[in-house]
Amino acid sequence: MNLHPIIRTLGFYLLVLFYFGAGINHFLNPDFYIPLIPGYLPFPRGINIIAGILEIVLSLSLLIPSFKKGALIGLVVLLILFIPSHIYFIQIGSCVEDSLCVSPWIAWIRLLLIHPLLIGWVLLYLGQKK
Structure with missing residues (x-):
């Protein structure tokens, strides 16, 4: 996709900040994330910590x-x-x-629309040459 260079650059740095902030938030607000981890997965606190670390490390790695x-x-x-x-x-x-707590239709939109858009946002930069 051909985006204007300024928009592409701004979007990239917003991506970095978005995932860095999300990673930090896993540590600042663990009680928000832990109940969202399915009960069939062991060690929800550990999963939350790993998710936060990965988001921070991956976001900073985008800059290298x-x-x-x-x-x-x-x-x-x-x-x-x-x-x-x-x-x-x-x-x-x-x-x-x-x-x-949100309306069920918002949860569905989050799963079926917003989550794929977040993946697409990352893929946009995976396909670029620079």
Whole structure:
């Protein structure tokens, strides 16, 4: 996709900031994320920590040219690994007590539209030459 260079660059740095911020948020607000981890997965606190570390490391790796492609692939894999949490959130009625509660249709939009758009945002930079 041919984007104006300024838009492409701005979008890239927003991507870096978005995933860096998301990673930091896993440590600042673990009680937001832990209830979203499906009950069939062991060690939810550990999963939350690993997810946060991966988002931080991958986002910063985007800034290192020799690591950029691997970091982009890593983000796509990570986003795919988050899909069970989105499905689980729908299964539990789109509401976590004392935390995130949304209308079920918003949870579906998040899974079927927003999550693929996030993957597409990463893939946009995976396909670029620079």
